[in-house]
Amino acid sequence: MSDDNNEKLTIDELRNIAQLARVSFSEEELELVSGQLSDILDHIAVLSEADTDNIEETRYITGASNIYRRDITNSSLSRDQVLKNAPVSQEGYVRVRGVFEEEL
C-alpha cells in the first residue's frame, strides 16, 4: 500500500487489471468502477495500522495439512454427461476458437 491516505486506482491501472482478468469493459464502466474500487481500497488501507510483526499468515483456518488418498481409479462422469454443458462440442470433444494465429 502506498503512503498516501487515499488509495486511488487510476483508469489505466484498472484497464490493465480488466485485461489480466480477461473481462471486456466499456469506458463508462471503467470510470464508475475505478471510483468505487478507490473507495473500497481506502477502507482496506486500515490494515496497515494492524501490527503484524512476527505474525504468521493463516494458510488453512482448520490447520489441515495435505489430504492423500490411494491412487486407485474411481468411476467418473461419462463423456456425454460432461459434454452436455459444453457450448460447442464435436465428435466427443469441446470445440474451441483457434489458439494460434495462422502463419502459413
Place this chain on the structure above:
Amino acid sequence: MSNNFPNLYDLTVSKAANLLSRKEISAIELMESVFERIDSVESKVKGFISINREDALNQARKADQDFSKGINLPLSGIPAVLKDNMCLEGSVTTAASKMLENFVPPYTSTAAKKMIDDGVIFIGKSNMDEFAMGSSTENSAFHPTYNPWNLNRVPGGSSGGSAAVVSAGETLFALGSDTGGSIRQPASFCGVVGLKPTYGLVSRYGLIAFASSLDQIGPLTKDVTDSALILNTISGYDPMDSTSLTSLKGERIDYTESLIPDVSKMKIGVVKELLGEGVQQAVKDAILEAARKFEELGAQVDWEVSLPSTKYAMAAYYILAPSEASSNLSRYDGVKYGYSWDGDGTMWEGMEQTRGIGFGPEVKRRIFLGTYALSAGYYDAFYKKAQKVRTLISSEFDEAFKKYDLLLSPTSPTLPFEMGSKTNDPLQMYMSDMCTIPANIAGIPAISLVCGFSDGLPIGLHLIGPSLGEKKILQAAYTYEQATDWHNMRPTI
C-alpha cells in the same frame, strides 16, 4: 404435540415430521399446502429462481406410499428449498448469474444429497446475489427478492431468497451458504434462524465456489430445533471435499441433544467492537435486552469484551474473498460450460466478451479487486497482510473462548434497508456484514435468531461460538427461544 398454526405450511420441520410419522397429516397434504402458499405470495416475495412443482408433488405421493409401507426416514416428505448455488443433478443451477443461466449440473452437492437420503423433497431453488456476492439479493441477474415483513425492504443476502421463502411459509426450511454473513444476515432481516457451521463441518462439494477458505453451507429454519435437526443431516466428513474435517470421520453427532433450556453454567461476552459505530439504536437496544434476558435466565454476562482486531476484519475480508473469487471464477471462460459469446473473434476476444457479458457489475468489481490484490507488486501488501490479520483475529477469538462459552453481538448493524438504497454504494453495502464477517475469517460457528422487532422489522441476535461449538450455540439459542415468543411471529404478506 399441539399445532399452533392453522396452516400446514406454517409448521416447523420437527412438528411436521412428527405429524407425518404418526400419520396425522400426509406428505401430499403438506406439499399442497406449501404450493397453495407459494401461489398466494410468491408473486410478491419472488424468492425462487426455479420451482419443481410436478416433481415435488410426485415425490410427496411416493413418500406417502413409503409411510404406508412403514418406511420412515427422519425427514420423509419434508418440503425444502436449495439456494441456487448448490448443484442438484438435472435441475438448472444458476448461482443467479447469466453465466450459468442454462447450466444443468451432472451431479448433486453432498449437502443436498444427504438431505435427499434423509427423505427431504426439494421443491425449488432460491434466489441469491450473483455468485453469492452481496448483502441484499439485488445483485441477482434475474430479479430481486422482497422482504416478507415489508415488501419495500431487502431480504438481506446473499441467501435472501432462502431466508424470504422460509419466512413467508413457502417452504419448511432452506439451505444457504455463508461466506461473510450470507446465511445469518438474511436470516436476521427475514426473522428466521440461520446457522453458519464451523468451517469444514459441512461438505462444500457441489457448492459453486465463491471464496473457498470462507464458504460454508448451513440451514435457514423457523426455529432453533429445526436448525439442530438439519445440521444432523448435512454435517459430517466427506472425502469429496479436501477441507472437510478429518476429525469427523465416522462420527455422527446428534445436535438435538443440545436442545436443553439451560444457560446457568454459561459465560457470555458482549463484543464491544460489534456494538459501536454504525449500529442503529433500535438494534443496539434489542441486543442489550437479549443479553439481559440471558442474565435473567442464569447466564453470567460480561458486558464489555474487547476483540480489538475485529475492526480489521472487513478490510481483510475484502482482500481475501475477492482474491479467492478472482481465482475461482477464472473457470468461466465460455469453453467448457456456461454462457459463451458466439460472435466472431479470437480466443481472447471470446473469453473477454463471455466474461464481460456473463458477469454482473458486483461480480466484476470483486474480480477486479481480487486481481489487483494478487497482481505483481501488491501481493505482500494486500493478500499476505490480510492473511496475517486473519491470524490475529483467530487468536483473539481463541483467547476469548478460554474465558467465555459464547460471544454475543447484533447479526446486522441495521434493520432491513430499503430496496435500492445501497446499490450504488458498494462500500455501504459491505458494511452490512461487519458483525458477521469475523466468524468467517476465524472459521468458527455462529447463529442468528430473532430477538425483537422495530417498525415491524425483525432484529437478529448473533451468537458466536468456538470451533465446533455448535452444541453450545444451539443450547443457548434454544434457551433464549423457549423464554421468548419472537420465533412464533409470522409476517402478513
